[in-house]
Amino acid sequence: MSTISKDSLKASLLQLECHFTWNLRKEDVGLEALEETILDHIKFVKECNITDYNILSYVCYLKNSNEEGLRNLQKAEEAIQKHHPDEIARRSLVTWGNYAWIYYHMQRYEEAQTYVSKVENSCKMLSSTAHGKIQLPEVYAVQGWALLRFGRKNYEKAMDCFANALKSEPDNPDFNAGYAIAMFRLDSFTERGCESMGPCLEALKRAVELNPNNTTLLALLALHLQRLKQGNEGERYIEEGLQKTPDFPVFLRYAASFYRKRGEVGKAVKILKKALALTPNSVIVHHQLGLCYKFKIIQLKKARYPPQEEVNNLLELAIFHLKTVIHKKPVFFCAYGDLGNVYALGKRYEEAEEIFQEVLQRNDVFWSDKQEICFSYANFQRFDMKSESKAIKYYIEGLKIENNSYRRKQCSEAVEKLLNQKISSGLGDATDFGTFGLVHKLNGKKQEAIECYEKAIALDPSNEEYLNALAELQLSISS
Template sequence: MSKNADEDQVKDRLEQLRCHFTWKLLIEDTAITDLENRIFDEIEFLDIKHNVGVHNLLAYIKHLKGQNKEALESLKEAEDLIQQEPTNQSDTKRLVTWGNYAWLYYHLGNLGEVQIYLDKVENTCKKVASPSCYRLEGPEMDCEEGWALLKCGGKNYERAKACFEKALEVDPENPEFNTGYAITMFRLDSFHKLPQHKEAFSLCPLKQAIRLNPEDAYIKALLGLKLQDVGETAEGEKYIEEALTKMSSQTYVFRYAAMFYRRKGSLDKALQLLKDALQATPSSAFLHHQIGLCYRSQVLQIKKTTKWQPRGQDRENVNRIANLAISHFEFTLKLKPTFEIAYIHLADMYTEIGNYEKAEDTYQKVFSMKTLDKDILQDIYFHYGQFQEFQRKSESDAIIYYLKAINIENQSYSRDKSISSLEKLVLRKLRRNASDIESLRILRFIDKLKGEINEASESDERALKLAADFESSVGLK
């Protein structure tokens, strides 16, 4: 057999393997450093039973960075951990690790080592009577793939959910499968931004995970937050306080407890928890963002108590605290340039201190991102519409961006606020000029939208046309 034919045969076998190199993990180049930092933090501070998978993922990340020799070291750590596991539970983890070894050696051009690991996979597949020589199916493998997808960010969450669901169909009482599924659903709830006090998809999975993992402080903290989401704050606080008494995964429990107390309005307590967590994980984009949000909430508290017109010492305090928020949001984005919502929060604080040019630059940076989730884009359109209306004093631009937010079909706080903001704006325009045709058209559209909420898709189509027509009429592109 020729060398090329031999390489083709090896490549065909490699592609049959189930491992990080074949799972099509969606990781943006700009997110690699943040992901690597999160993996290091998890290895050191999160008490998890699937550390083998974390080391395997770290090996794959190092490969993406061109550090193949360092990746081999991570796989060696994964192998050492496998030796500590019961023999009957380690076949799946071995296969994933060997698959990653085979791919790494392939990229290093060492076909001899590639074949050694392919043979290891083949022998194990034969031992467990797998129909395929190089591929093992089963719930444990689905679970391993699910964890890998879950750790690689929001674009992978739906596929992670499918993996855990598939595993649970076979073994519905498995504690690890339930934990993975519950965390995935919690993350998806955050993405979908369900209205407060509505049933959250992750609530039942989190309760099930706690039943099967009663000592898991991390899951208890997530359940506490989710109960707060659905209006059961007192019940949620019980789980948060219980989680805080555990030493397990303490750094991570502090994060979610801080979120709970920030949303409850206990900002000093939230900040203290976040600063304690930051001592352990100073390169956490999540923590810096959460600290920024606490300072942002303090700004809003001062403004609210001064009836939105802080003066003198209050104004100085607003500026001082807003600058603290800015420093943490800027560091967040340095650590994780793909953290879309942090751009909105940063622009908001720049606006607060009157630095409109930096606010504009921040909005433009996030608008230039290639793949924005529609929920995030809706938020950006609303906030940018507010910025155009109240800071730039551009009614025409504000109308365009409110309409763009309305055009995105999911029901949300930002869409509702865009509708009400747009209505107030056009009514103000009509008080100045009762025969303003564009404003009359938009007002009719709003009335129709409010009166026929069940015809959302049709309304969205009208909104898109209105936005395009209005852009054209004011000479914008």
């Protein structure tokens, strides 16, 4: 193929709506864990798996297994022919786009061009717009499911995709399910008041109504009700799901999460062991088990004479499961903090420090995980290493991440408590007042920040950092 036509092929490929043009980055997921998740989903969800096979083909490409990628696209085509025989062109646009890209990467340019042409011709037939850009609700939905698979950075975009799909088909069960799941996940790591959780509740109820046999949605509805302090109503949905799909691992791990959060850890562990037997490589199941054992250790250590042998056994179990998570999915960042906490519970402080430093030094950590880890590490320094100065430093690191979240609020409360204790005991110096000024500034309390900086300057008159911060705050108030 000549350079000119190869360039025009690349330009056409970039116009396609498929996994290769949706900015799905392997850095945001653990490829091995993602592949296992999708294979488990195909195994346990017997209905149409077109979406799963397409994502799997893209994962194969990311792993340099293009031939395997093509085999998965063939399976997607077979599923389209079986489930949508009257809408083959409409349902195949993404699959054909993926074919084109994989053939292009295999340097099989003629075959790539054949699939580009199939997409372009189908788009002309289905819509007035050409060049593979077509606003079909099915395409939006496939993109939404792909974004959900590729990490939390993409959840908001996923929700927008499902919202766009719903504009055309507001009663479509699949689109409603995707929209509700995306909204639930967004709510999971953003601190919102109960009044702003209403839309998520409505979306989940609507999705359950349209997908009565989807127990994943039942479980998410139960967990959301639990967040809203309506756990008893939520448990009804969990029990219903256990009746309907007692061997569906995705439901089981959500059910376990529900019981763990309720404090019924023994029940959660029993459910998770069942899920682990069905999906032995699931990082989510391993993580949940690690959290359960950590909870049990904390409970046992509250006793006056903790049963040391039992504590040691639980420590080993928690460490095993959390290490498995990190090994299988190195970007499962909150698991590093959980492992650090478990090491600290076992007074294995060097190992705790090592695992915390490993994750603190990474620059690809998502903001909510970063906040979580800063808070955990600050607590480790405060309670285990008895270093208030390091604790204050890392509470502030968590506070600097300005997204409104429960962890940010906890960082703020913890650092304010430490500084207040020092100042009220008469031990407060210029650094403490300056630090308190920064805390108030980060919390948007400008007047309180000014007062703290003035006290800091009174104790350290030539400190440029305090003088500049004070001047900046006074200017922002007067302007």
